[in-house]
Amino acid sequence: MGKRTSETKENLTVTETKDMKDFTEQVRTILSERYPECELETRNVIKNNGMVYHGVMIKKQNSNISPTIYLDDFFEKHRAGMRVEDVANIIAEVYEANKCPESSEFDFVTDYEKAGKYICFKLINTEKNREMLSDVPNIPLCDLSVVFYILFDQSDGNGSSSLLIRQDLMEQWGVGVEELYRAASENVGRMLPSFVRPITEVVREMAHTAGMEPFDIPDLGEEKVFVASNIRKTFGAGVILYDGLLQSLADDLDDDLYIVPSSVHEVIFMPRYKVEDKDTLRRMVNEVNTTMVRPEEVLSDNLYLYDRNKHEISVA
Numbered sequence: 001m002g003k004r005t006s007e008t009k010e011n012l013t014v015t016e017t018k019d020m021k022d023f024t025e026q027v028r029t030i031l032s033e034r035y036p037e038c039e040l041e042t043r044n045v046i047k048n049n050g051m052v053y054h055g056v057m058i059k060k061q062n063s064n065i066s067p068t069i070y071l072d073d074f075f076e077k078h079r080a081g082m083r084v085e086d087v088a089n090i091i092a093e094v095y096e097a098n099k100c101p102e103s104s105e106f107d108f109v110t111d112y113e114k115a116g117k118y119i120c121f122k123l124i125n126t127e128k129n130r131e132m133l134s135d136v137p138n139i140p141l142c143d144l145s146v147v148f149y150i151l152f153d154q155s156d157g158n159g160s161s162s163l164l165i166r167q168d169l170m171e172q173w174g175v176g177v178e179e180l181y182r183a184a185s186e187n188v189g190r191m192l193p194s195f196v197r198p199i200t201e202v203v204r205e206m207a208h209t210a211g212m213e214p215f216d217i218p219d220l221g222e223e224k225v226f227v228a229s230n231i232r233k234t235f236g237a238g239v240i241l242y243d244g245l246l247q248s249l250a251d252d253l254d255d256d257l258y259i260v261p262s263s264v265h266e267v268i269f270m271p272r273y274k275v276e277d278k279d280t281l282r283r284m285v286n287e288v289n290t291t292m293v294r295p296e297e298v299l300s301d302n303l304y305l306y307d308r309n310k311h312e313i314s315v316a
Contacts, residue, residue: 020054020071020075023071023075023078023084024042024054024056024071025042026084027056027071027074027084027087027088027091028040028042028056030084030085030088031056031058031088031091031092034088034092035058035092037060037061038058038059038060038061039057039058039059039060039061040056040057040058040059041056041057041059042054042055042056042057043055043056043057043068045068045070046131046132047296048124048128048129048264048296048297049124049125049128049129049295049296049297049298050128050129050131050132051295051296053070053071053072054070054071054072054075055068055069055070055071056068056069056071056091057069058095058099060099066099067095067098067099067161069091069094069095071087071091074087074090074091098161109150109163109169110169110172110173112173112174112175115150115173116183117183117187118150118151118152118187118191119148119149119150119151119165119180119183119184119187120148120149120150120151120162120184120187120188120191120192120238121146121147121148121149121180121181121184121185121188121238121241122146122147122148122149122235122237122238122264123141123144123145123146123235123237123238123240123241123264123299124144124145124147124264124299125143125144125145125298125299125300126140126143126144126145127143128298129145133145133147135166135167136164136165136166136167137165137166137167137170137177137180138177139177139181141241141313142302142304142313142314142315143300143302143315144299144300146181146238146241147164147165148164148165148180148181148184149162149163149164149165150162150163150165151191151192165180185241185242185243188230188238188242189242189243192230192231192232192236192238193230193231194228194229194230194231194236194239194242194245195228195229195230195231196226196227196228196239196245196249196269197226197227197228198223198225198226198227199223199225199226199227199268200223200225202227224253224270224271224274225268225269225270225274226249226268226269226270227262227266227267227268227269228240228245228266228267228268228269229265229266229267233265233266234265235264235265236264236265236266236267237261237262237263237264237265237266237267237299239267240259240267240304240306240313246259246269246306246308246313247308247311249269250271250306250308251308253271254271255271255272255273255308256271256272256305256306256307256308257269257270257271257272257305257306257308258270258271258272258274258275258278258281258303258304258305258306258316259303259304259305259306259313260281260285260303261285261299261300261302261303261304262288262293262299263293263297263298263299264297264298264299265297272305278303278316281303282301282302282303282316285300285301285302285303286301289301302315302316303315303316304316
């Protein structure tokens with residue numbers, strides 16, 4: 001009862017299903033016919049915060065690496081009426097735009113002297129990622145963990161992909177987690193420059209992008225509340241580890257800093273004197289995480305304090 005078939009103008013059978021497993025297999029079958037020279041693999045991937053995503057890989061026979069294209073959002077569109085064939089067409093377009101170069105161009109991954117130039121770090125929640133962290137080099141920071149990845153830039157401007165560094169790759173390189181942190185600290189400023197902007201400036205920009213009418217916002221300089229991320233706005237909460245960033249802002253504001261974790265992608269800074277009731281602020285963070293942030297993008301329900309004299313981050 002979960003399936004319905006009909007005939008297209010091309011006399012192809014269209015199968016619609018409400019089952020993720022069947023949907024994934026149908027997409028794989030269609031793509032296999034389109035790419036007979038490639039190996040098609042479907043897989044369940046554990047992403048941030050233990051969220052499981054369903055993906056498909058289109059892998060060339062002479063390639064040892066391939067991007068995973070996730071099907072979960074496509075499945076929701078299919079349930080809303082999009083044909084599986086149309087989904088497969090879109091996935092093919094995504095693959096063509098993001099497929100990896102020949103394997104020789106990625107051979108550097110096993111060579112630390114070369115790969116070390118592309119290592120970056122990001123912050124994730126420790127408790128929500130314990131299973132993954134058992135196999136991933138990491139450095140604890142309060143209730144968070146610093147983990148590392150290789151960032152691949154697409155030379156044609158179609159974006160980037162990344163590879164999480166696991167224990168076996170680190171051991172193959174013959175380095176330790178301290179070396180990964182040293183390399184990442186040097187690389188992030190070049191590969192993922194940070195920005196710190198007044199929050200009302202960001203809100204104005206969002207309103208303009210959404211086509212909303214101008215509205216009155218208090219003067220930015222008086223508010224002294226800032227949004228920070230990296231230029232890609234992807235796992236940008238890691239900017240709190242950038243050399244000198246917190247200290248410079250704290251010195252400019254002449255105060256310690258509260259760090260509010262908006263998500264894994266960005267944080268909010270405010271001087272300590274502005275927070276009269278940190279428990280209320282913490283409850284607000286929890287409410288936003290529960291109602292507005294996607295589960296896989298939640299960083300923490302805690303607040304953090306940067307002590308500008310001790311140069312330390314702690315849970316507030």
